Amino acid sequence: MNTLDLLYKEAPDVATAFDGLIDALKNTTGxxxxxxxxxxxxxxxxxxxxxxxxxxxxxxxxxxxxxxxxxxxxxxxxxxxxxxxxxxxxxxxxxxxxxxx
CATH class of the missing domain: 1.20.1290.10 (AhpD-like)
Known part of the structure; x- marks a missing residue:
């Protein structure tokens, strides 16, 4: 099991928040x-x-x-x-x- 799969299994709320952080970083414009x-x-x-x-x-x-x-x-x-x-x-x-x- 890779790290992200483990994160989703063990801490789905944290994984979802992490996804939100990554999306926010993708959307920066600098x-x-x-x-x-x-x-x-x-x-x-x-x-x-x-x-x-x-x-x-x-x-x-x-x-x-x-x-x-x-x-x-x-x-x-x-x-x-x-x-x-x-x-x-x-x-x-x-x-x-x-x-x-």
């Missing part, structure tokens, strides 16, 4: 949708969260992100957390990018 996805990729890469990077790379590509934008977003994490994000996420992110529609 950044376009592609840029938001790139930010998520950078944050999640810096945390070593390969599962989240997998999904956000696909969303970013659908929104027009280039391979170079994905790569550079992850490389920027070098200045924040050293090799952690690059080592854990760069190769798989670029593979996902190549396979994504």
């Amino acid at each position: 950044l376009d949708a592609k840029t938001k996805q790139l930010v998520y990729i950078g944050i999640k890469s810096s945390m070593g969260d390969t599962s989240a990077v997998f999904f956000h790379v696909q969303m970013a590509k659908r929104l027009g992100a280039t391979r170079e934008e994905i790569r550079d977003t992850i490389l920027i994490t070098l200045s924040v957390c050293g090799l952690k994000g690059v080592a854990s996420c760069l190769e798989s992110a670029l593979e996902v990018y190549e396979k994504a529609e």
